[in-house]
Amino acid sequence: MRLTSDAIMVQQKAKGEALKRFFSNHPYLISFAVLAVIATIINPDYLTYTSLSTLLKQSAIKGVIALGMTLVIISGNIDLSVGAIVALVSGLGVVVFNTTESIVVTLLFCSLFGSILGWINGMFITKGRIAAFIVTLATMSAYRSIIVQIGQGGPFNVDMNVLSAITTVVNGRTLGVPHLALIFVFLAVAMHLLMSQTKFGRYVYAVGSNEEAARLTGINVHRVKIITFCIIGALSGISAFLLIGRLTSITAVNAGIFFELDAIAAVAIGGAAMSGGRGRIAGTFLGAIMLQMIEGILIAAAIPPFLNGLVKGIIILLAVLFQNKKSD
Template sequence: MGNLLKKINWEKVKQFNSKYSYLVSFIGLLIFATIINPRYFSYRNLSTLMLQASIKGIITLGMSILIIAGMIDLSVGSLVALVAGLSVVVLNTTGNVWLMLLFCIIFGAILGSMNGLLVTKGKIAPFIVTLATMSAFRSVIVQLGQGGPFNVAADILPSFRMIAAGDVLGIPNLALIFAVMTVIIAVLMAKTKFGRYVYAVGSNEQAARLAGINVDQIKTLAFTITGLLTGIAAFLLTSRLTSITAPNAGQSFELDAIAAVAIGGIAMTGGRGVIAGSFFGAIMLQMIEGILIAAKIPPFLNGLVKGVIIIFTVLLQRKKNND
């Protein structure tokens, strides 16, 4: 045993753990969950886990882009409620699911770009802008719905519900959509000029400006893409629930997205991290919620746990940077 330990290249182990910390954390959490419940590691359970993580996971992809760029969006939960509520009106009026999806994508992108323009042209900190729009978006949809729910019409409901409830070869549609969106955003961030510029802006905004990067354009695009992804999430949430309650829809989605990004190993200070980390981060966050339920922890303490996770992760990142 001692000879085996000596043969291990601990420097490479450390490098692997640093590069793929999200994967190491995922495997460790999966082992822990399996110890608690031996039936946890099953195809049915893992596909359900993906299903439950998918909608928030898509929002997490957008939040990842913003955090890598050194920004944040606190309005995504309220944006989901606003887009989802109005999209039900579009669906009930037109009876066309494709028009509803198009509305969600375009309206989400417009609201996202509005946040971006307020940050870049208004020279207001992202935290302040999105804190304000978080309140504004929620107020608008609550007022439009008079506090009541937005219900999908009964004649449209069965087929529309199958978008979220259906599956392909036993794999839930939502899980497939989440996986495909992850690949698209991962390629965008790793293989395109936009992605390289996002990392540059998040690493050192001033240096990025001096290098000729249009920082304001990159920031606005980051917010626009986040809004677009949030619009898609709103569409899928509406299909899953078929009824949107304005005061509650999307509540705390922003905290979940930030926690998933942190768990996924993306630096909260910007400039570092990979989209794959956010994918696993979203799944791990859902696993943690499941473990808390199994441990019979009161559900109203979930926020406390997520808050602790974010703080603990940031402290670990700071320690790693100091090392």
């Protein structure tokens, strides 16, 4: 009987340790649960199917960028130019759509052009040996300046004759589920598989954990970094396409403003290490949703919208502080 009791205690202790390790590796689940409880207290209908699908829809445009930012941060870099890429690509995307009247051509243009802009960032970082922070800070200014000049400060408006085509694709629903939500989930699953099931994903983690060690094992570090910036550029381009369908009018000065802050915040509260080498697509996916939940909570609490930036800044600091404590 004594042995049985000891065995039960050992089993319980092992389960407790396993549970502790699980939540230690997935801290975003606790954060999500806490926010869900707070949101439900404020609005008892918050966790209904309709509310959750709307939450996914509202998180999608910035969340798609955050998925790409996860790769960049895991690789030990940062991209501050994503908001400007969205502005440049969406502005020119409107021109392409008005000219071709083709959803497919416009989507391909947005994703390809965004990828090229990301490639430019990656080339300066790797071949030019310039810090990612400096490069993307410079291109953030350059990309937005280009589209503002092209549009002469005015908006890029989708032609009324083709307006319904893109709004139906972006703002429509299939089986009651918003297309934006479906796109976000699809891309999140695709990026999760890329990072967890492919050699490239393992390379990204290796480069972020120890770049020199990765190089010594035969990994082409420069190629991995360039590809991560191409991916975030392509995802920013897709986000730009979604923004066109969502707004139908792109103002170059304001389009994509602070998207980089939201993307970084989503990655940070999703549990990724800002120093690189650690992070999960699932964490970023929930992180983007949590940011939207926080905005809803602030609105419900009658907090001035101008303080949203303050709250997001605090969230980033606390998330990074937690990661630093965890690594000590």
